Amino acid sequence: MDELIETHPGSWILVAGPRAIRATMLTLIARLAERGPVRVLDGGNQFNAYLIARQLRGQPNLLSRISISRMFTCYQVLAALEKASELPMPLVMLDFLRTFYDESVPFHERRRLVSRCIPHLRRLSVMAGGAVSIHPPAVTSSEAETLFAILAEAAAERWIQDPPAPIQQPGRLC
Amino acid sequence: MDEILTGWLLDVYREETSLTLWLLDDDGQRRRLTHPFPAAFYAAGPANQLRALWRWLSEQEIQVHLSRMERKDVFQGIVTVLAVEVVHAPQLDALFRRAVETYPDLTYYDGDISISLRYAARFGVFPLARCQVVVNAERVKTITALNTPWELEPAPVPLRILSIEPDRDPAQACPRHLVIRYDRIRYILPLEPARAFLISLRSTLERYDPDLILTDWGDTWLLPCLLKLSKEYNLPLPLNRAETQGVIEHQARTYFSYGQIVYKGSQVQLRGRMHIDRRNAMMWSDYGLEGVLEMARVTALPIQDAARLSPGTGISSMQFVTALRANILIPWHKHQAEQPKTALELIHTDMGGLVYQPTIGLHKDIGGIDFVSMYPGIMVRFNISPEVPRSKAGDLTPATGEPGKVPSMGIVPQTLAPLLEKRIAFKTALGNLHPKDCRREVYKARASAEKWLLVTCFGYLGYKNARFGAIESHEAVTAYGREALLRAKEAAEDLDFSILHMYVDGLWVQKPGCSTPEDFQALLAEVSERTSLPIALDGIYRWVVFLPSRVDERIPVPNRYFGVFQDGSIKVRGIEARRHDTPPFIAETQMKILAILAKAADADRLPDFLPEARQYIGQRLDELAKGRVPLAELLVSQRLSRELTEYSSPSPAARAVWQMQAEGKQIHPGQQVRFLYTRGEPGVHAWDGTESTDISMVDSNRYKTLLMRAVGTIIRPIEQHFEIMPQHSNYVLFPNQKAGPVKELGGQMPLATFLDLRGRLVQLH
Structure with missing residues (x-):
């Protein structure tokens, strides 16, 4: 999967799966940095510069090609996307939905914000393409599924890795 | 007719259209007063949307005054806003909610601030403030605070x-x-x-x-x-x-x-x-x-x-x-994300506090010195606030911002300064009070409340929902902290002290012949001079033991130690007695062993007290084996960290919760679960369940293992130091390795590391 994901100018791809796909996304960032500048927006505190440095194998100067900005609320995600200008570099958005799972924000508001983000994902991917990763929430909900559906609908391509089989709750032990 | 009252403000809350105040007056009467009070929220955004909001607000039943004005946003500077002053403050919440629903794309400020805080800001009052109130028919005309929250000893309030x-x-x-x-x-x-x-x-x-x-x-x-x-x-x-x-x-x-x-x-x-x-x-x-x-x-x-x-x-x-x-806008939602930086810059800035790994083993005559409230001190001294541009890293000079564009002091240090000053005043006062002075406990409690606020204020700078937080400010605090600690280290080394350990805001130093507070004064003065931050002697240890990793005893562990000060008091960090999930019986045993060892006048006399400690350990093992330990003393208390369905392999706490659920009791993530380790399946007994248990069911072997591990933490390093053969063969510190003297293992150079924001140890390059 790591080698297959490619960004294409004019569109963005959705990479969905368990937290383990973080490694795939970091590999993608390292690979993109080898080719040129790359912009990373991190919605889930997933960016790890040390892991990427290891993947860049003795080319620490390539770390300077990666521009990173972290967001901790869904409002910040939208604000960061709105503020970003179109540049000739691919966009990698890590754990896009993490902040949108925050139940302290009413669901209609989260849905509105996700919808407002989508045109910006498209805009920022025009020149060099983009990749957006998402993970399922800790506890699945219909709200999370709705948010996922909005994103999946808007993505040009979808890479979906199945989560591991759910764990069966043990029976009564006493 | 007007009446002038003086007394203490007990409570402020909202009713339908006005504010209710409870005043305990000097005659002992509890007076219920009302105070009509306006409050405002603000909206910013495209002019056409603001005009639409203006029209919409004018049509609402709730009485408002609307105006256009310029206000300061900490992150964006001066912004033009629509000011919405609600005549009756208690009606603001409802109007604000409706406005947000109708015009969700605007940026709102001051919309969700509680009425009691608005009142405190407007009139300078606070809970239990001494006030003078002019009233007419129980309606407040004016209210004036007669004291401030920063007094060390406010007049006692005769609360019932x-x-x-x-x-x-x-x-x-x-x-x-x-x-x-x-x-x-x-x-x-x-x-x-x-x-x-x-x-x-x-x-x-x-x-x-x-x-x-x-x-x-x-x-x-x-x-x-x-x-x-x-x-x-x-x-x-x-x-x-x-x-x-x-x-x-x-x-x-x-x-x-x-x-x-x-x-x-x-x-x-x-x-x-x-x-x-x-x-x-x-x-x-x-x-x-x-x-x-x-x-x-x-x-x-x-x-x-x-x-x-x-x-x-x-x-x-x-x-x-x-x-x-200060008429600064309070964003309803913080929109500012982190400023983009390169991955290389991220590595350099996102490093947390500096940690210099300890030298493993027993040491004597060690000075423990700490910066006083280091991070809040840095925030105040170096003016760290989102609206104040930073000076370059490594330069310990206060940030001033651009002349005429930012206040001389940012909102964060402005808030913290009096709090920090009060805490330091309490600490100073406590140092001067007689040990039996009745004010000690009161001062300690108040200082502790302030300590928690100050401890939190640093983390809060990086907290996602902190309205005046900014990750860059958070990183700046740690950068100043690292620089200050390095300067302290250099100062100590210039004065011929050896550094045994450094942990974020504290140093453990040693110098032959230095064993009195006076011996450390020159160092304190030098550190303070080089860093411009206050630093104090936490105490001089008769002896202190820095502990190794449980997994590999060649690896030191930061902030895991125990020691005895010259006055006989004990300080422990990171050992079993400090853990919340350690059964009281085990924590008490560990602390009692330390109390026995603390009787040694100096480190060289420690072996004299080992027999007494061993005798005590034998006694405790005997109590355990004979079932004489009260069950409550064996309780393990753990927090349920997730929903039961999310456990891939059920922890003892999860198994205890299953028992309780089977009895119809609900436990939610975040709640404490108390249980005993028992023999057989499921291996635990939920203490708060309805089924009873007795001592015969308790898994005494498991408790014995836990006890010996705690005993080993204390006794083993001392036996190793003095090359005494272990008396208890079943210490379970290093199950895979043979015991050996620390001296043979402890020669490695301490590694300088950083704790990053996620608490990982990152080696210093």
Whole structure:
């Protein structure tokens, strides 16, 4: 999967799966940095510069090609996307939905914000393409599924890795 | 006719259209006053949307004054806003909610600030403030604070406090009676028959008319139970002093805070009186009522909130009051993401506090020196605030910002400065008070409340929902901290001290011949000079042991040590006795062993006390083997960290919860679970379940293993240092390795590392 994901100018791809796909996304960032500048927006505190440095194998100067900005609320995600200008570099958005799972924000508001983000994902991917990763929430909900559906609908391509089989709750032990 | 009152402000809350104040006047009367009071929120955005909002607001029933003005946004500078002044402040919430729903794309400010904070900011008052109030027919015309929250010894408030506690934990068994206490009176009130019980309690409430009702399990059991009984028997209870309002009930909830799942039980708040549930109050075991009242004074949060809300909310409230007074906009939602930086810059900036790994083993005559409230001190001294541009890293000079564009002091340091000053004043006063001075406990409690606010303020700078937080400011604080600690290290080395360990804001130093406080004064002065931060001698240890990793005893572990100061007091960090999940029997054993060793006048005499320690260990093992340890002393208490369905392999706590669920008891993530280790399956017994157990079921081997591990933590390094053969062969510190003297292993160079924001150790390059 790591080698297959490619960004294409004019569109963005959705990479969905368990937290383990973080490694795939970091590999993608390292690979993109080898080719040129790359912009990373991190919605889930997933960016790890040390892991990427290891993947860049003795080319620490390539770390300077990666521009990173972290967001901790869904409002910040939208604000960061709105503020970003179109540049000739691919966009990698890590754990896009993490902040949108925050139940302290009413669901209609989260849905509105996700919808407002989508045109910006498209805009920022025009020149060099983009990749957006998402993970399922800790506890699945219909709200999370709705948010996922909005994103999946808007993505040009979808890479979906199945989560591991759910764990069966043990029976009564006493 | 106007009347002038002086007294203490007890509470402020909103009613339908006005504000209600409770004043305890100098005649001892509890006065219920009202105060009409306007409050404002602001909106910014495209002009056409603001015009539409203006039109919409003009059509609403709620009375408002609208205007266009310029205000300061900490992140964006001066912005043009539509100011919406709601004539009756209590109506603001409803109007604001509707405006947000109708115009969701605008940026809003000051929309969700509680009315009590607005009032505090407007009139300079705070809970328990001495006030002068001019009233006319119980309606406030003016109110003036006669003191400030920063006084060390405010005039004592003659509060009437009624304490109610059930005879047992309601989660375990149904209580049979309540213990009632007030003034010098204490009596037992049986819960049955219910009618007689209610009549008697009502009589007490009417007769004593308390200002504050202190309970155990009042939020989660007692008050809900009283309300239910009162309704059932149609016997109203005057829990509220204000008859026009009902009791305020908040539901239980579970939430994430600083990476931990937290459970907050339901809450019951009163009007006209205050209710604090000691079992549901924040940090009650640490600072008690005195600390809660101090928290309320300095944060301006109502007392019932100050008791229940986190120090983070306290810091946030203080910042809101500062912002309101300075006419700075308070964003409803923070929109600013981190400024883009390169991955290389991220590595350089996102490093956390500096840690210099300890030299493993026993050391004597060690000076422990700490920067005084280092991170808040840095924020104040170096003016760290989101709106103040930073000077270059490594330069320990205060940031000033651009002339004419930012205040001389940013909103964050402006908020913290008086708090920091007060805490330092308390610490200084405590150092000068006689050990038997009755003010000591009060000062300690107040200083502790302030300590928690100051501890939190740094993390809060990086907290996602902090309105005046910024990750760059958070990183700047740690950058200054690292620089200060490095300068302290250089100062110590220039004065021929050896550094044994450094941990974020503290150093452990040693120099032959230095064993009195005077011997360290030159170092303290030098560090203070080089860093411009206050630093103090925490104490001189007769001896201290820095412990290795459990996995590999060649690897040191930061901040895991125990030692004895020259006055015989013990300090421990990171060992079993400090862990919340250690059974009391084991924690007590470990601390008692340390108390025995603390009798040694110096480190060289430690072997003389090992026989006594070993005898004590033998005694404790014997108690365990013979089943003489009370079950409550063996309880393990752990927090349920997730939903049961999310456990891939069930922890002992999860197994205990399954038992309780099978009995129909609900436990939520974040709640504490108490259990015993038992023999056979499932290996645990839920303490708060209904089934009983006895000592014969207890897995004594497991407790023995835990006990010997705790014993080994203390005894083994000392035996190794003096090359004494272990007397207990079953220490379980390093199950895979043979024991060997630390001296052979401890020659490695300490590694300098950083703790990054996620708590990982990162080696210094």
